Amino acid sequence: MKQGYMAEIGQAPLYIKMDETDNVAVVANDGGVPEGAVFPSGLKLLQQVPQGHKVALTDLEPGQAIIRYGEVIGYAAQAIKQGSWVQESLVELPTAPGLDELPLATKVPKVLPALAGYTFEGYRNPDGSVGTKNLLGICTSVQCVVGVLNYAVKRINAEILPKYPHVDGVVALNHAYGCGVAINAPEAVVPIRTIQNLATHPNFGGEIMVLGLGCEKLSPEKIAPGGNRINIISLQDYQGFDSMVTKIMQAAEERLQRLDKRRRVTCPAADLIVGLQCGGSDALSGVTANPAVGYAADLLVRAGATVLFSEVTEVRDAVHLLTPRVVNEQVGRDLIREMKWYDHYLKLGEVDRSANTTPGNKKGGLANIVEKSMGSIAKSGKSAIMGVLSPGEKVRQKGLIYAATPASDFVCGTCQLASGIHLQVFTTGRGTPYGLAMAPVIKVGTRNALKEQWHDLIDINAGRIATGEVTLEEVGWEVFKFILEVAGGRKKTWADHWGLHNDLCVFNPAPIT
Structure with missing residues (x-):
């Protein structure tokens, strides 16, 4: 990755080229670079x-491959002169x-090489799993009871x-599933x-509480482990x-009494399950935050x-870069299975993967889903x-796992929680x-600029990588150590500080009746 000469020449125009074969680069300067500016390489805008x-x-001919990350991210829709802005409308999707x-x-x-000696203070559960929070979770079996x-x-x-x-809080696991569905x-x-696994999340300390209505298709017995009625209120x-509210409060207090006895103990970093999004x-x-998080991963x-x-x-669109990295052919076939399933799912809705890229992504310089994917897998x-x-x-x-989910922040987050993540590392360029x-x-x-704008919402600023203030590896270590501090309760994320918590959004690809 060539980062130009920002560290040496202050606010000189700066672009970032990711691979020697790239014929486009991204402008790194806050606020962009004006017409007529000359980069240290001699390129004039x-x-x-x-x-x-x-x-x-370079000059790009109509139909010529546009290359970033050393990969084709599209084809020139018309002739593009050297030094021109390669806008989204000029890039045809491959x-x-x-x-x-x-x-x-x-x-x-x-x-x-193994990394030994790193620990965090977590809550050890009866089944041997570990929590990073001490929460009472109350799961609903149907939206009617919310x-x-x-x-x-x-x-x-x-x-x-x-x-x-000693209890961090009470969480209502509300969702829109449970009835009016093809169960x-x-x-x-x-x-x-997803709902079954949410109810048994390790941050709930083994305490189960399910609230149902009594006539729903997804019966509470299907959520509570073993269908144990002692954990169910209908x-x-x-x-x-x-009387409903009194019963919920009584059952909650019984569990809060037990949860309040939990204490943090030293746990190896190996106990952690971390989600990336x-x-x-x-x-x-794909230049700063994602590669740094990849290093932390x-x-x-x-x-x-x-x-x-x-x-x-x-x-x-980057799966061809991932299948060679799978540990064996079966894992590769499993990865392809999930890609095919989702291709079919999108086809049923008469869309394709290009529907993913948002107006904000494009405003931030991402021309299409191919370019977005190349940065995402970092x-x-x-x-x-x-x-x-x-x-x-x-x-x-253990190890690096691909958890197939939709890309929607809320649906992906809910799926990863169901898979058992203790915390999530979330990268953003536009801000959320x-x-x-x-x-x-x-x-x-x-x-x-995002850290300056949202100084009390962004936990770690990877933008310093683009300006040469720190290395990618240094931010990677910063993320890794911050994960351990947050997992151990020594530091709080800004989202937790302000209590910014989105609703769960359960992925339901089945028919609604």
């Missing part, structure tokens, strides 16, 4: 180019990589929780296992609203931890991919206040 947007390094003849496990990365639960949780927080200072459709397995069994991405995501893998990366439509680092999960499936192995109540979300910004 023919027009103003905003930060994160691409400049042509065909997605075929899935039937991809190389499988042909370049399996060598195992990196109003009652929200009322009860408000009273629990005000009247009961203050008596139990026995083949794809209904996705939302059902509102249709009670006489009046007050990006949202509000820009063209600097490798450190976590070296420490024996589990790391999940996701977002199918933001992997699909979060996965360089470790071998050890396994593949279907949406909402619980992780049961997104957060999760069940697990901390560490926000890593791609640009210095």
